[in-house]
Amino acid sequence: MPKPDILIAGAGIIGCALALRLAEEKLPVLVLDRGQSGEEASWAAAGMLAPTSEHAQAPAETELAAASAALYPSWIEKLEGRIKEPLGYRSEGxxxxxxxxxxxxxxxxxxxxxxxxxxxxxxxxxxxxxxxxxxxxxGDRQVDNRRLLQALLVAAVGAGVEFRAGAPAAEWWIESGQMRGVRTVAGEKLEAGAVVNALGCWAGTVPPLGRRYAPVxxxxxxxxxxxxxxxxxxxxxxxxxxxxxxxxxxxxxxxxxxxxxxxxxxxxxxxxxxxxxxxxxxxxxxxxxxxxxxxxxxxxxTPDHLPILGATDIKNYFVATGHFRNGILLAPLTAELMADAILGRQPRLALEPFSPLRFAETT
Ligand SMILES: Cc1cc2nc3c(=O)[nH]c(=O)nc-3n(C[C@H](O)[C@H](O)[C@H](O)COP(=O)(O)OP(=O)(O)OC[C@H]3O[C@@H](n4cnc5c(N)ncnc54)[C@H](O)[C@@H]3O)c2cc1C
Known part of the structure; x- marks a missing residue:
């Protein structure tokens, strides 16, 4: 494969949603997962889309949650259109x-x-x-998250995303303060224009950065x-x-x-x-x-229970993780915000409260 523009490590709902969004921007995207795509937290979840009942304590996330919930109807419509099957999106509350x-x-x-x-x-x-x-x-909704993951995979593959299963990221490949790519467990060096850490609760396990930007x-x-x-x-x-x-x-x-x-x-x-x-x-x-x-x-x-979203001070290295109890809800907005950050556009919501740099000094 020629060098992809974007390499995403982690094929949970966050990695898959972002991969699809970037492919829609006509970028070549490679997604690595150490197992099969979408078989960890995103598969285990209950699929509640609860912008109100989950958020009484976290104002910064309340805004994020409401904005993501608002994206859901059109996201579901698009994905159901791709796989011609209902995704169990229900609005009884x-x-x-x-x-x-x-x-x-x-x-x-x-x-x-x-x-x-x-x-x-x-x-x-x-x-x-x-x-x-x-x-x-x-205002609360629910979705069948397992079907949603299947639909995302089908849509992403259809949009040109390459998925590699059974390919653990063993090491971030950094040279001269710049992210060059990922080294796999098999020793292969995969180079990319930008790298996204979407490893869910494993986001802080890959050397040499470890927990530096992702104390998850x-x-x-x-x-x-x-x-x-x-x-x-x-x-x-x-x-x-x-x-x-x-x-x-x-x-x-x-x-x-x-x-x-x-x-x-x-x-x-x-x-x-x-x-x-x-x-x-x-x-x-x-x-x-x-x-x-x-x-x-x-x-x-994460230490403050907020997601970690956006650019780091390592050129071409981005983090999208830490969604804790709300990753299914927050996936469509995360994909939009991260695509904007990667493409250098002004994100529709301020990313400062979620910056990976908020932990870098203390970890
Ligand atoms: C029981 C339960 C119920 C939940 N209920 C809800 C709910 O109702 N609503 C809601 O919004 N959220 C819910 N959540 C939270 C939600 O599931 C998570 O926030 C979300 O799935 C996180 O997605 P992710 O893509 O970041 O992580 P994951 O889905 O865990 O994906 C991470 C991926 O990274 C891969 N990986 C790990 N290490 C490596 C490596 N070294 N190299 C390559 N790949 C690697 C893993 O194999 C995995 O596929 C629930 C979670 C649980 C556990």
């Missing part, structure tokens, strides 16, 4: 539920509509009669799936201890743990017990539904 007065108090700070318990149960008869308050967040740590999330009748739930439902995400396919996702377990993706009895308890607390009938599967993924978290 989220119900946040509380089981005590203490849990109910923070609900008032959320946007949306307060619901009395009986109103919530009218909307979702499967909800527990024990809930004491609920809030309806009509993995936060394990265990999930499980049940089979539910189509009318069991229509909304995503969240409680302080977990959430239920109904897919149109009949899968009911139950999530998720937040664990500091290093790079260990094990599913544990304690994790599953907590998920099942949360599910049955929200909707007692969930206890009788058939179990399908359980899995775990690793969220890329």
């Amino acid at each position: 989220t119900l946040v539920v509380a089981f005590s007065a203490e849990e109910a108090a923070p609900l008032a700070a959320l946007p949306g509509e307060a619901l009395a318990p009986e109103e919530a149960q009218q909307r979702e008869p499967a909800l527990s009669p024990r809930l004491v308050a609920a809030r309806y967040l009509p 740590r993995p936060v394990r999330g265990q999930m499980l799936a049940l089979t539910a009748p189509g009318d069991f739930l229509r909304h995503v439902v969240r409680s302080p201890r977990g959430y239920l995400v109904p897919r149109a396919s009949g899968r009911l996702l139950v999530g998720s743990t937040m664990e500091d377990a290093g790079y260990d993706k094990s599913v544990t009895p304690a994790g599953l017990r907590g998920l099942l308890r949360a599910a049955v607390e929200i909707a007692p009938g969930a206890g009788a539904l058939p179990f399908v599967e359980a899995w775990a993924g690793l969220r890329p978290d």
Whole structure:
């Protein structure tokens, strides 16, 4: 292959979304992944697009989240057009539920509509009669993230992106303060005009830079799936201890743990017990539904829990990672912002709060 203009390390949703966006700009793009494309956090996720319920604590990310949510309808329409299949983009919204007065108090700070318990149960008869308050967040959406990844891959390949699976980046290739490319584990030197680190929670593992621009740590999330009748739930439902995400396919996702377990993706009895308890607390009938599967993924978290986006002080080296609990939501906007940064255009949102340089002095 001739030298690609852009080499992206990491074929999760962030790497794939950016690859497609850059290919649409007619740039030659090569995406490397140490495994198969899209089989890590982006595959493990629940696909909630929650610009409101996830963001009460982080104003900088609130703006990012709202802007990315606004891009979703046209992004989905474009991708569904490429693969001629629905991607499970649903707009019923989220119900946040509380089981005590203490849990109910923070609900008032959320946007949306307060619901009395009986109103919530009218909307979702499967909800527990024990809930004491609920809030309806009509702006939240969901997408089937596994189908979305497939669609992104098909669209990116169709747009000319080359993917290399089973090709771990072993070392960043830097010469005279300038990023030249990547050396693979096989010893091959891949040269590119610009290099993007989209390695998710592994972004800080590649020498010689290590964590310098990407002090990312993995936060394990265990999930499980049940089979539910189509009318069991229509909304995503969240409680302080977990959430239920109904897919149109009949899968009911139950999530998720937040664990500091290093790079260990094990599913544990304690994790599953907590998920099942949360599910049955929200909707007692969930206890009788058939179990399908359980899995775990690793969220890329950062010291301030904000993503890391943009250029570094190494020429031609860019970082796009650290999306923590919201990488599915933030993917379309990340692709736009990173494409602008790489092409030297003014990004539509200020990238300063997310700059990779905010950590460089302290790591
Ligand atoms: C249980 C769970 C539930 C979640 N739910 C939601 C949700 O509802 N909504 C939401 O918006 N977000 C959710 N998230 C968060 C979201 O999944 C992540 O923020 C997002 O997937 C991160 O995408 P990524 O492309 O950065 O990372 P990843 O998808 O992890 O991709 C990184 C890629 O880099 C590759 N890689 C690693 N090392 C190397 C190397 N040396 N060389 C080459 N390739 C390498 C990996 O193989 C992988 O394919 C959830 C996450 C989890 C775990």
